[in-house]
Amino acid sequence: MxxxxxxxxxxxxxxxxxxxxxxxxxxxxxxxxxxxxxxxxxxxxxxxxxxxxxxxxxxxxxxxxxxxxxxxxxxxxxxxxxxxxxxxxVEANPFAQDAQPLIILMKADETMASAAQTTTPLQRAALKVADLAKARPGAPLGLIAYSGSAHTVLPPTEDTSVVADMAAEISPAIMPVAGDALDQAITEAGRLINRQEGGATLLIIANQAILDPQQVAAAHQAIGSPPIEILSLLPEESQETESLQAIAKTLGGKRIPLTIDDQDIQSIVQYAERRSSSGLAGQSDRWxxxxxxxxxxxxxxxxxxxxxxxxxxxxxx
Structure with missing residues (x-):
């Protein structure tokens, strides 16, 4: 009493x-x-x-x-x-989302279409997006494509199958500017986050990064430093993968190596869920x-x- x-x-x-x-x-x-x-x-x-x-x-x-x-x-x-x-x-808030959006920043420059191996990095990226869409059914998923410029393909949507279909259509031919504008892609993700309540987790899918890590870190801090992870598409021993590791270290994020099974996808989903739970703490209940x-x-x-x-x-x- x-x-x-x-x-x-x-x-x-x-x-x-x-x-x-x-x-x-x-x-x-x-x-x-x-x-x-x-x-x-x-x-x-x-x-x-x-x-x-x-x-x-x-x-x-x-x-x-x-x-x-x-x-x-x-x-x-x-x-x-x-x-x-x-x-x-106190009661549970019925309007609180069960999961925060996961926004994919997918690189689509000429190096992603290189046919040095059986499948190009771009093809691997599209396959991983499809696997991710199946692993998070109904959870908001967004897509941004970038090369020398960054463009929103789809804002966060619960229809994850559409995101997978759009990712399969992305190629360097539809990108207006060549290059590597990862910082602009992060800025574009910040605009999507600001359109909705709560936060989001960012996932970079790329083969390499040629930008100065400090330049990327400045863009990341400017949007509030949301949780970020990187899926590298090339072998671990490659120099390109080391460039992505440097970006992840500077941003305080997590780099996930590409696997032939769904271990990388499960790691991405678990990381996003942990960040989502901590981000929604205190917002899932109401008087x-x-x-x-x-x-x-x-x-x-x-x-x-x-x-x-x-x-x-x-x-x-």
């Missing part, structure tokens, strides 16, 4: 300021409808009370003769308390509204207001 009182508060406490306003209006209404207001300034109050003649004997139930403005005042106060949102219990418990009282007062008034003839009889 003590814990309940300690947790009790109003969700919208500013609404309680309407209560003194109600008292002020009730007082003004009472003064304006007092038939003896003029006499009170001329005759002593005790003498005036003795001269006033009641129209009938007092009712056995005095509360039945309370003036209308009194009932209106009580109803106003009860309504204000209900609107203010009294609460003492439960309890003002609706006053609704029966308000309904009873409204129903009582429609009662038949007793006339002076009935009172006399």
């Amino acid at each position: 003590i814990d309940v009182w300690n947790a009790f508060h109003f969700i919208r406490p500013t609404c309680l300021f309407l209560i003194p306003i109600a008292f002020g209006l009730a007082w003004a209404w009472h003064r304006s409808h007092d038939p003896l207001r003029g006499w009170r300034n001329q005759i002593d109050s005790n003498l005036l009370d003795a001269l006033v003649h009641q129209s009938g004997p007092p009712s056995k139930h005095g509360w039945q003769r309370l003036p209308a403005f009194t009932w209106l005042l009580v109803g106003w106060i009860v309504s204000v308390v209900a609107i203010a949102g009294p609460t003492w219990r 439960r509204e309890s003002g609706y418990w006053l609704s029966p009282l308000l309904a009873a007062m409204v129903a009582w207001s429609f009662r038949r008034e007793r006339t002076s003839h009935e009172d006399a009889s």
Whole structure:
């Protein structure tokens, strides 16, 4: 019981300021409808009370003769308390997302289309995006393609199959500028994050990075330093992979090596889920509204207001 009182508060406490306003209006209404207001300034109050003649004997139930403005005042106060949102219990927020978006930054320059091996890095990237879409069904997934410039292909969507289909269509031929603009891709991801509540995890899928890591870090910090991971598409011993490792170290992110099975995909999903859980901490719960418990009282007062008034003839009889 003590814990309940300690947790009790109003969700919208500013609404309680309407209560003194109600008292002020009730007082003004009472003064304006007092038939003896003029006499009170001329005759002593005790003498005036003795001269006033009641129209009938007092009712056995005095509360039945309370003036209308009194009932209106009580109803106003009860309504204000209900609107203010009294609460003492916490419930799960049904509008909180189960998972934050994962935004893919997919490189699409000429080096990604190199046919030095059986499959090009670009083809591997498209396959991994498809595997990732299957591993996170219904979880928001976004896609950005970049080379010398960065462009949003799809904002975060729960239809992950569409993201996989779009990733398969990306090629250097559709990119307007050649080069490596990873910093611009991170900036573009920041714009997508700002369009929605909460945060997101970034996933860079690339074969190499030719930018200065500090330049990429500056773009990352400018958007709030969201969690970031890198999927490298070339063998571990290659110099290109070392460039991605340097980027990951500078950003404080995680580099994930490419695997022939789904171990890399599972690692990406687990990393994103851990970051999502920590990012949503404190946002998945909310205070439960309890003002609706006053609704029966308000309904009873409204129903009582429609009662038949007793006339002076009935009172006399």
